[in-house]
Amino acid sequence: MSEKKEKLLRVAERLFYQNGFHAIGLKRIISESDIAIMTLYNHFASKDDLIVEVLKRREQQYKKYLRRYLSDDKRLTLLNLAKGHADWLAEHQQCGCMFLRAKEEFGSDPDHPVVQLVNNHKESMVRLIQNMDETITDEDALQFTLLLEGATALSETTDPKVVGQQLLTMTNRVFLDS
Amino acid sequence: MSEKKEKLLRVAERLFYQNGFHAIGLKRIISESDIAIMTLYNHFASKDDLIVEVLKRREQQYKKYLRRYLSDDKRLTLLNLAKGHADWLAEHQQCGCMFLRAKEEFGSDPDHPVVQLVNNHKESMVRLIQNMDETITDEDALQFTLLLEGATALSETTDPKVVGQQLLTMTNRVFLDS
DNA sequence: CTTTATATAGAACGATCATTATACTCTCTA
DNA sequence: TAGAGAGTATAATGATCGTTCTATATAAAG
Structure with missing residues (x-):
C-alpha cells in the first residue's frame, strides 16, 4: 500500500466522518492531504470508489x-464486546455510525456499492455476535445490537464515557441478571 | 400557512429524509412539488432556512x-412512550433519526441553526422523559433514550416491527422487572 | 379600475462539483 | 544513460449548485 494512498484514506475518513460524504469535495481532501488530484485518481477510480x-x-x-x-x-463475551464498543466510542469522534450514515446518504439506490457494503457489514456484526456462543439466541443478538447502535447514536449528544457506562450497565441488566 | 408552503415542506421533508440534506438540490424539491423556484424563495430565505x-x-x-x-x-408511561416510538418507526420510513442526520451533516459548525435546533430537540426529549414522573432518575432517562435511539438506528437494517417488539421487551426488562 | 399580493417561467449569476487531459519533474533501475 | 513509474501542477470539461433578476400572469381587495 502506497504511503500517499494511505494518507488519502486517513484524511478522507476523517473528513467524510465529520462532514458527510456529499458535503466534502475531493478538493478539500487533496488539500488537507497535500496530495495532487491526479495522484488521487491514480489510486482510486472515482469518489465513490474512495468512499x-x-x-x-x-x-x-x-x-x-x-x-x-x-x-x-458468554457473559464475559457480551460484556467485553460492549466494553470494546464503549472504548471505541470514547476513542473516536462522536459523529454517529459511519456505516449507517453512508447508507443514509446513498440509500436511495439499493444497488450502490456503498449501500451493499454497509448492509453486509451490519449483517456480519449480527453473525459475529451470534457465533460467539451457541447459547446466544437470535433475539439476544438483535437486542444487543440495539444496545450498541443506541450507544453510538446517543454518543452524538452525550459524553461517550457516560454513554459507555450506561451501555455496560444495560448489558448486564438485559443479559446477565438472574 | 400557505398551501404552497406546506407542500414544499412536505416534499422537502421526504426528499431530505430519504437522500440527505446535501444530496438533494432545490431543483429536485421544486420539481417534485410543481412549484416555481421563486415561490420557494418567497416563503423561505434560503435552503438552510427551509431545512x-x-x-x-x-x-x-x-x-x-x-x-x-x-x-x-410511571411504568405505563415509559412503556407507552416506547410503544409510541415503535409505532412511529413502523409508520414512517426507515432512514434513521432525521435530527441526528441533520446534526451529522452540519455538525462541523456548532453555531449552525440546524445544529442548535437538533441539540435543543434532543435535550427537550430527555427533559420530556424526566418530567413524566419524579421517580425517573437521570440515569433512567439516559438509558431509556439509548433504547429509543437504538431502536431508530436498528430500524435502518431490520424490520421496524420486529425492532419495535424488542424495544418493548427491553423497556420492560430494564425498567419494570422486579 | 387600480392596487396589491402571489405565483409563474426562464434566464443568468458565480461558485463549486467530479472528472479528464496535458505537460513537467523527479527517482529508481535495467 | 535510457526509460519506466510515480507524483506534481494547472487548466479545462460539462454539470449542477444556491441564489437572484426580469418579466409576466392571475386574482382578490380597495
Missing part, C-alpha cells in the same frame, strides 16, 4: 478493535 | 405523535 475503500478500511479497524475484547464465556 | 423549518415541523409532528401514548403511571 468504498474508506469504509472497508474502517470496518477492518473496528472489527480488529473489537476482537481484542473477546473472551470465550 | 430548519422542515425540522421544526417534524419535531412538532413527532412530539404530537408521542403525546397520544402518554399516561400518568
Whole structure:
C-alpha cells in the first residue's frame, strides 16, 4: 500500500466522518492531504470508489478493535464486546455510525456499492455476535445490537464515557441478571 | 400557512429524509412539488432556512405523535412512550433519526441553526422523559433514550416491527422487572 | 379600475462539483 | 544513460449548485 494512498484514506475518513460524504469535495481532501488530484485518481477510480475503500478500511479497524475484547464465556463475551464498543466510542469522534450514515446518504439506490457494503457489514456484526456462543439466541443478538447502535447514536449528544457506562450497565441488566 | 408552503415542506421533508440534506438540490424539491423556484424563495430565505423549518415541523409532528401514548403511571408511561416510538418507526420510513442526520451533516459548525435546533430537540426529549414522573432518575432517562435511539438506528437494517417488539421487551426488562 | 399580493417561467449569476487531459519533474533501475 | 513509474501542477470539461433578476400572469381587495 502506497504511503500517499494511505494518507488519502486517513484524511478522507476523517473528513467524510465529520462532514458527510456529499458535503466534502475531493478538493478539500487533496488539500488537507497535500496530495495532487491526479495522484488521487491514480489510486482510486472515482469518489465513490474512495468512499468504498474508506469504509472497508474502517470496518477492518473496528472489527480488529473489537476482537481484542473477546473472551470465550458468554457473559464475559457480551460484556467485553460492549466494553470494546464503549472504548471505541470514547476513542473516536462522536459523529454517529459511519456505516449507517453512508447508507443514509446513498440509500436511495439499493444497488450502490456503498449501500451493499454497509448492509453486509451490519449483517456480519449480527453473525459475529451470534457465533460467539451457541447459547446466544437470535433475539439476544438483535437486542444487543440495539444496545450498541443506541450507544453510538446517543454518543452524538452525550459524553461517550457516560454513554459507555450506561451501555455496560444495560448489558448486564438485559443479559446477565438472574 | 400557505398551501404552497406546506407542500414544499412536505416534499422537502421526504426528499431530505430519504437522500440527505446535501444530496438533494432545490431543483429536485421544486420539481417534485410543481412549484416555481421563486415561490420557494418567497416563503423561505434560503435552503438552510427551509431545512430548519422542515425540522421544526417534524419535531412538532413527532412530539404530537408521542403525546397520544402518554399516561400518568410511571411504568405505563415509559412503556407507552416506547410503544409510541415503535409505532412511529413502523409508520414512517426507515432512514434513521432525521435530527441526528441533520446534526451529522452540519455538525462541523456548532453555531449552525440546524445544529442548535437538533441539540435543543434532543435535550427537550430527555427533559420530556424526566418530567413524566419524579421517580425517573437521570440515569433512567439516559438509558431509556439509548433504547429509543437504538431502536431508530436498528430500524435502518431490520424490520421496524420486529425492532419495535424488542424495544418493548427491553423497556420492560430494564425498567419494570422486579 | 387600480392596487396589491402571489405565483409563474426562464434566464443568468458565480461558485463549486467530479472528472479528464496535458505537460513537467523527479527517482529508481535495467 | 535510457526509460519506466510515480507524483506534481494547472487548466479545462460539462454539470449542477444556491441564489437572484426580469418579466409576466392571475386574482382578490380597495
